[in-house]
Amino acid sequence: MRQYIMALAASLALGLVACSGASGSSGSDQQKLAENVTRAVYNNDMESVTSNMSSTLAPQVTRGSLGVLSDEMHTMGNLQGLSETDTDAPARRYTFDAKFDRGDMTVQMRLDGDGKIVAYRVVPGAPR
């Protein structure tokens, strides 16, 4: 009887862990991706910025445009982190609030079916 209860508890625990992992991964994956790209932009790191972009979007990133965006972020101080504020799952559109020392910026990211970034835009100010 004790063995039966132990097995039941173990399977229940495993199931809970699996469920929490599955539900958490989809949201956190996009946030992690957005955070990585945003940090790469902040650090003016061309390779890291383009590494997760689609083959059509990556060539659009130029040193000049990356520098402009990086400079804009640096005017806000240190990048503290991103938090997801809006998700349109069917359209694969994700909106994040990027917090800096001296304010917020809205990071908008759209992914394709393969999980590659097809749009990455930053708007000064917190998400509305």
Next chain:
Amino acid sequence: MKTKALVAAALVAAFLASMAPAPQALADGAASTRNILLGIGAAAGTLIIINHNKKVHQKYAEDAQKEASLAAQRDDAQAAYKAEVKAYDNQVAVNDELRHEVAVKDQIIDQQKVALSQMGVQVQSAPAPVAVAHHQAPPKAPAGSHAAQIVSYGWGVF
């Protein structure tokens, strides 16, 4: 004799005075003009010079035209012809100045376009892959007020 000597001395003095170098004009005006030209940039300076030259030649052309019509009134065919030629030459010079002005302005526009494209700035509202895009905000403001522009950075269309 004494009077003659005095007159001669006065003439020599007057001659020497006329030969003496004239005091230099104060450079304040020229310097300030130069500073203004430097301040507004070489391109703008070029345009000012072109504009000045154009006006001068236009004035010359008008004067020559007047001269020609006066000569024609006097039935002086030769003078009228010469004045007409002068007016024509000045008008040609005006056209050259205009052509030069257009070329300089084209050059300035090209330079600005290159600078903007290097910055990745999108000039109009076309959804292009650019770093900076100025979008008109959705018309939430009351009618009659100006809609604020939203600046967004990045690549692709969200």
